[in-house]
Amino acid sequence: MVTALLQKIVSARRGARLGLSLFLYGAAALGILTYHLKQAAGRSLGVAHFPLNSLLEGAAVVLCLLLLWRIANSFRESPSFIFTYYVLISFLMFFVIERCALMAVRWPEPPWLTQDGAAFLQVLGSMAAAGGALIVLPHLRSLREGSALARMERDKFLAAAESSLDDFYLFDGVPDEKGEIKDFRFSYINPNAERRLRTRRENMIGKILTEERPFVIRSGLIERYREVVRTGTPFTGEVYLDDERIKATWLSVQVVKLGSGIAVTSRDVTEQKRLTDHVHYLAHYDQLTGLPNRTLLRDRLEQAIAYAQRHNNRVAVFILDVDHFKEVNDAHGHAEGDAVLAAVGKRLLETVRETDTVARIGGDEFVIVMPEFKSLEDVRRCGWQIVRSAAKPIPLGGREIKVTVSVGLALYPDCGAGSDELLRKADASMYMVKGRGRNGLQICGEEGS
Structure with missing residues (x-):
C-alpha cells in the first residue's frame, strides 16, 4: 500500500513537471514566433513597439530547446510522442526560418512591396516553410530509421552467413533478351563455400555460374535453379559432384527464390550417404x-x-x-x-x-x-x-x-x-x-x- 502511494506521488510530480514544461515552452515559443507579426500589425495601426532584446530572444530560444528535449523524453514511451515531437520541432524550425527570412528582407525590396507587406510575407513564408518541414521531417526520419534497420538486418545476415557451418551462396539472376532468367551471377559466398570451391570469394563475385561451374549444366541443376525463380517453389535434393574442384562429393542442396535471384544452402553429406548406403546394403x-x-x-x-x-x-x-x-x-x-x-x-x-x-x-x-x-x-x-x-x-x-x-x-x-x-x-x-x-x-x- 505504501509503495502504491509513493508511486502515485512520483507520478503526480512527473505530471506537474511535464505540465510546467509545456506551459513554459508554449509561452516562450509564442512570444518569439509572434514577435514580427506584432511588429507588422503595430506598424499598420500606428502603434509603436519596443524591439525584443537580442539577449532575451537568445535565452528564449535556448529555453525552448531545453524544454523541447525535456518534453520529448517525457513522451518517448507514449503513443502520442511522435505527433507531439514533430509539432514542437516545427515550431522551432518556424523560428529559425523566420529569423533567416528577416535577414532576407533587409535586401533591396521591390518597389511594389511595402515594409508592412514584407513583414506579413515573411511570417506567411515562414509558416509555409515550417508546415512543409512538418510534412517532410517524418519521412526523413522514416528513411533514416529504415536505413538503420536495413544496416542492422544486413549485419545480422552477415553474422549468420559468415558463421554458418553450411556452404551459402547468393546469386543474382541474369535475364535474356525476353527478360527470362537464363543464368546466375555470384553475388555472395560465405567462408565455408570458399573452402569448398578452393578459391577466394573475390575471384568468384560477379562471375557467371555456368561459366565457372559447368557441372550445373551437365547435372541439370541449372534447370532446377531456373524453375525456382520461375515458380517461387523451393528445391531440396541431393546432388553428386565430381568435377575439377569438388571430387566425389554428395551435397544436400536447398534453393529458395530471392527476388530475381536465388539463395543456395548446401552441406556435405558424403559420409552420411556412404553410411546410409552401407546400412541399406547390409539390410538387403x-x-x-x-x-x-x-x-x-x-x-x-x-x-x-x-x-x-x-x-x-x-x-x-x-x-x-x-x-x-x-x-x-x-x-x-x-x-x-x-x-x-x-x-x-x-x-x-x-x-x-x-x-x-x-x-x-x-x-x-x-x-x-x-x-x-x-x-x-x-x-x-x-x-x-x-x-x-x-x-x-x-x-x-x-x-x-x-x-x-x-x-x-x-x-x-x-x-x-x-x-x-x-x-x-x-x-x-x-x-x-x-x-x-x-x-x-x-x-x-x-x-x-
Missing part, C-alpha cells in the same frame, strides 16, 4: 556372396508377381541348396566352405539372365526368380543348366572341390498366387529331388523331371 544383401538376401528377394518376387498379374505373364521360382554341404565344411573347414558358397553364387549369376534375381536366403540355400519366360521348356532347360553348372569342379587353394545342387521349381500362377506359397511349393519340390538322390531338378506338379 548377403555379405558373403553379395547376392540379395531374403528381404530383397521377397520384394523382387512380389514385384515380379504384380507385373505378371498386370500383363498376364508367368514367373518361375527356383530353390536350390548344395548337396552334403556339411561334409564340405567338416572336411575342408568353414573358410573354404564359404568360398564354395561364393563360387556357387557366382556360377548361378552366370547361368541366368541379367533381369533374373539370384538370392542367398541362408546357409547353403539359394533362390532364383525368373520373370517373363517364354515357355516351360525354356525354364526346364535353364533349371538343368543350373544343375550342370554347379556340378563343375571348383578350384580352391591348388585343389578342386566338387559339389552338386538339388533344385525345386514352382511356377506362378500354376503352383500358387503369392510369394510364400510359391517358395513353399518350390522348397517341397527341392526335397523331392533330395529324396531321389540329389543332383537334379523337380518341377512343381510333375511326377519327375
